[in-house]
Amino acid sequence: MKSWSIRSRLTLWYTIVLSLGLVLLSCTVWTALHQILYNELSQTLTNQTQGLEEYIRIEDEENPSTLAHEIDEFARSLPARHVLVVAKNNGAVIYQSGERTGD
Structure with missing residues (x-):
């Protein structure tokens, strides 16, 4: 070898x-x-x-009556495909955004 x-x-x-x-x-x-x-x-x-x-x-x-609207405005400023859920301390959902597919 x-x-x-x-x-x-x-x-x-x-x-x-x-x-x-x-x-x-x-x-x-x-x-x-x-x-x-x-x-x-x-x-x-x-x-x-x-x-x-x-x-x-x-x-x-x-102004608690417009809270959901204000949170919706904030959620719309997030980049696409971000989902935002806001809940109280007891777990009750105040706001839930839908999934967006694009800006």
Whole structure:
């Protein structure tokens, strides 16, 4: 049986090491980006929810009869395919938007 030349063995070894390095780097970058984007999305949703909660609190005190209309206006300002459900502490739904298909 003929043994491989040093050139072939080094080429194979470098190919394996480079491939493993690229896979490791790719996994690290993917994990980091996933974590960063998830945290950013979570923070954005939290901020929007707090803003809407404050807005509802103010509108509810001023004129509770137009609250559903005001929430509908807010829901229409959201990007397409966002669904908004607003409920009281007891779970009673105050407002529920329908799913929109485009702006």
